[in-house]
Each structure stands twice: as structure tokens, then as C-alpha cells.
Amino acid sequence: MEFFDYFSGLYGERWPRLLDALKGEGRAMELRFGENLEPYYLDEASYFAASVLDARPGMDVLDMCAAPGGKSLVIASMLQGQGSLQSNDRSPDRRLRLTHVLENSLPAAWLDIIKVTGYDGMKFGLHRKESYDRILLDAPCSSDRHVLNSPAHLEVWSVKRVKRLSVEQGALLASAVDALRPGGVLVYGTCALSPLENDKVVEKILKKRPSMRPVPIDDIPPGADRTEFGVHVLPDTSEGRGPIYCAKLTKF
């Protein structure tokens, strides 16, 4: 089948172990911000990607593709109710879940600074030029772990779709870059396995937007791989975490 041939070609001898790990248990952590608040379970690699953003109290932050909201919870905990967080997602259904997650898992004082919006991420670069200190773009991607565990999704998976997604990711990333203030930090992330959706998207934006530079990521999860521009956390070497790719960029 196309999926298996493609990734076995990409990962070579590593693929059988990686495939087993992708089918196995993930590694979730509990986020709980108060005794009477709902806990939220998030993959440890997702927590890592959100923390790479290094949001600090007082900053203006955009989570461009935020639903169902796990990474917005992490960002809200970094802001501690000071600054602003715009948790945006284009899908109305997923936005309902996002609102539910934020309202049920965050203390009221942290919620006060959060606005949930439903804009197309592609538009931020034009309408909110240089408006944010921090932007997380957790882009729509192939979600390969999910695909693998869903026969219906496996059936429609194709290299053509991976390429189509990488074009969409590039356009969202260009929009995020344009919405970032000079001196700001942007984290681009996916849960995809293919470099076409990861380093290649970053490589293209660095060529298109010379004001952007990659920033080294210091603390990475055990067993994660460093790539040309970022970090790839894969479950075979990282105790079940991931897959998560993330790259940290800044604007001069």
C-alpha cells in the first residue's frame, strides 16, 4: 500500500520499529490547573512544542490553529493571565470543543485574556500585520499516527495529499510570519512524519522571507531527533511520544 511503501522508503531500516511504535501506546501527561477544573490529557511531545514558544506574561500571543486546545492550555499557563491569547480555528465544530476545553480547564483569571476566533489563518498576515510577540502555527497535517489507526483514512492517504498539505502549510506559515512583530518568535509544528510537511516547509519560508532565522531549541525530549531546522519527536526512540515536529523561528 502507498502509505507503507512511502514511509518505508523514507525511514529505511528504522521503519519497522517506528511502525510498531506508532501503533502502540502514546505518552500522555495530565494538565490540571485547579482542583475543581477538568484535567486535559496531552501527548508529552505536544507539551514540548507549545513550551518551545516561550510565551511570557504580558505578551500578545496567537495560536493560529488552536482546536481542540491542548497547546492553548499550555500557552495560557505560561501567560498566567497577563497579556493576550487569541486561540483561533477555522472549523466551527472544532471551535466549540476548543471553547469547552478552555472554559472547563482554565482558572477564570487566565480565561479573561483569551479570545476564541474563527478566522482563516491565511488572512492574519494581511489583516494583522506585525501584531503578535509569539505565534504558534500547529498546522493541519497528514496526522500519520491517526491515519495508521483508521482504515478509512489509510484508504485515502496519498503522496499527492501530502504535497497538497505542504503547499497549504507554506501559505499558513507565510501568513504567520507576516503577522509576527520584529523580535518575535514563531513556532511551526505538525504531527506529520514526512519532511515535506516539516523541514521542507521551513526551508521554503526561509528563502521567501529573509527576515526570518531559525533559533536553536535547547531542551528536547529524550530520544528526539534534531533535523536541519527543528526537532522531530518520534515514538520509536522517544518512549512513545509524538510524532511531533517543531521549528522555532525569529524575525529580525
Ligand SMILES: C[S@@+](CC[C@H](N)C(=O)[O-])C[C@H]1O[C@@H](n2cnc3c(N)ncnc32)[C@H](O)[C@@H]1O
Ligand atoms: C493539528 S490541529 C491543531 C491542534 C491544536 N493546536 C491542539 O494542540 O489542540 C490543526 C487545526 O487547524 C485547523 N485549521 C485548518 N485549516 C485552517 C485555516 N486555514 N485557518 C485556521 N485554522 C485551520 C483545523 O480545524 C484543526 O483544528
